[in-house]
Amino acid sequence: MAEAEVAPEPPAPPAAPEEATQLAEAPEAAVRHQAEETAVAFPSDEDLMEVEEADMKPEKPDDRLLKVKGLDKQQLCIDLLMVGCVQSYVDFFYITHRKAPPKEGSSEEVKDVVIPEETLIFLKETLEQAETARRLRSYLQCYESYNSLAEFFEKVPDLKSAMYFYQRCADVAAEVDAWESISKANLNLGSCEEQGGNWQSAMQYHEKALEIATSADSLPLQIKAASRLTTVCQVLAEQCEKDGQDVEAAQLYERCLSSAQLSKDAALEGSACHKLGLSKHKTGNYEQAVELQKQYLEICRIHEDRVGESAARAALAQAFEATGDTPEAIKQLENLLSVASEAGELKAQAGACLNLGILYNSRGNHEKSVELLEQHFDLARQIGDRKLIDSARVVLGMVRGNGKLKAYINMVNNDLEKLLKWKSKRATLDS
Known part of the structure; x- marks a missing residue:
């Protein structure tokens, strides 16, 4: 009597973070054992023959992988385990088993996101490169690999995954005190939060990026971080104004001005002065409002910004009128009429x-x-x-x-x- 065929065991779930750490430190035999438990079956002899024949021809690694019969997510997971990249295996598993967003009013079962084979190979190889480089303490290559993954997911867009890998970039850079790279990673994290509409969190990331860039004496990064922080603070201040929180709005506009001054952008600084001046006027600080609008007016006149000059003189007239200085208010309005006529x-x-x-x-x-x-x-x-x-x-x-x-x-x-x-x-x- 023929023996009954034994059905293969189902694939094991991905290793938990603790298990991943243990596997990373295990010898090659333990890694191979984990691969055997995870796999349904290794490639057949026919498959291996096809690979050997393909290796005889000069071609890219991607082409070789694509020609492996039955290439799928499971096989790529096995490949990562076979080379000892356990953390990459965990990352790859969760990335490739993400669920597609459910359609509104649909009762269909939610399925995994469909990922093209070329993308699967890109993810697998980049994860492997990053972990191998980190193990060899090759900081730059590891950082660039994780950054490539983050940029890929930011364009998809999959902001959650993008932020996950930008945080990896920050962690890798922190291991070797690469302060400029840490600042860049936080700047990118803040940009992702901006895209997601999480302005408070975005402000925290940009503040950290600005602080690190300033400490590292990196002027280009300081300018970029200060510029982004100014924009985010302005959005938060406008939200406070809509909610009737004028005092909180004024504090945020002050933060806008201080960061705008670090951005070396005169237009940004002028706009921050104007916004803060209007906020000070609203809270009854008319003298401060006058000084801020004068700063804005001076910046506009230097850069021949007629539209901005009109706004500055209108705000100055209101502030002077509030302080009881009617002649000065009239003077500003007459100048405003002339400037606004020139600007149309x-x-x-x-x-x-x-x-x-x-x-x-x-x-x-x-x-x-x-x-x-x-x-x-x-x-x-x-x-x-x-x-x-x-x-x-x-x-x-x-x-x-x-x-x-x-x-x-x-x-x-x-x-x-x-x-x-x-x-x-x-x-x-x-x-």
């Missing part, structure tokens, strides 16, 4: 005309006030904003009415005949 900024011109008209009206200069508000009304019509047009019409009508109020009261009290003509024939009050 209709909204800035309209805002300047409106504020100037109101200020002149409060100082009793009725004719100048009406002239400016009429200009404001014309600009509103050019802009085409219906709400702005309606608002401009109302303000102009009120100021015109206030200007004639004294004449109307005098007519009611002293000139009955003129009052009747005004009521019956709509004669003007000045006639």
Whole structure:
């Protein structure tokens, strides 16, 4: 009677981190034993013959692997164990057994992500190179291998896996105190968090990158980290403003300014001054607001930024008006009107005309006030904003009415005949 064939055992699960450490330190026999437990079957004699024939021809390692009959994830896992790269085996297993995101409203079973053979080989070989280099204390090659994997997953995009390998880069660099490389890794980790919308975590990574780059006296990295940190802090500050947390927003804008100054980017520094100045104005610190807007104005004038200069003068006018310095506020608004006209900024011109008209009206200069508000009304019509047009019409009508109020009261009290003509024939009050 023929003996019954014994079914092969199912593949074993990936080694846990503790097991991986033990396997890494085990002799070759232990590694081979683990491979035998994991594998369903080694390649057949026919497969090996095909490989030997293929080896006779000059070709790339990738081509050889692709021609192995029945190439799959399991075989590549075995190959990693056979060369003693246990940590790479664990990484490769989990990467290649990721589940595809479920489709909305679908009841189908979630399956593993489908990975092309070329990508499988790239992952396997790069992981093997990284672990082998780390074992041989070849820091640069190990760092570059893990960085290649991180960049690959960032482009996919698979941010979780990308961050996993960027963290590996940081760990490898830390082993040899390569501070610039540690800073780069943290900068990349922060960028991944930005892409995921995790702004608080991104800020922490960029702060660490900036601190290390500054300590290492690496100016290019310092500039890059400071620039990213400025952007992230600004996003967080704007979120605080939306939530009504003005004090917290001001603190974040201060962090924006300090990092922008380290970025050596004048435009970034000017914008940070402007944002912080507006925040200080909102929290009632008008003197600080004035100083910050003056800094912004100076930067804009040096770089001939007419649009920025318009914004700076508008903010300065508001700050001076809040401090009670009306003449200086009027001066800034008149300059704003001139600059905005040169820059073709209709909204800035309209805002300047409106504020100037109101200020002149409060100082009793009725004719100048009406002239400016009429200009404001014309600009509103050019802009085409219906709400702005309606608002401009109302303000102009009120100021015109206030200007004639004294004449109307005098007519009611002293000139009955003129009052009747005004009521019956709509004669003007000045006639």
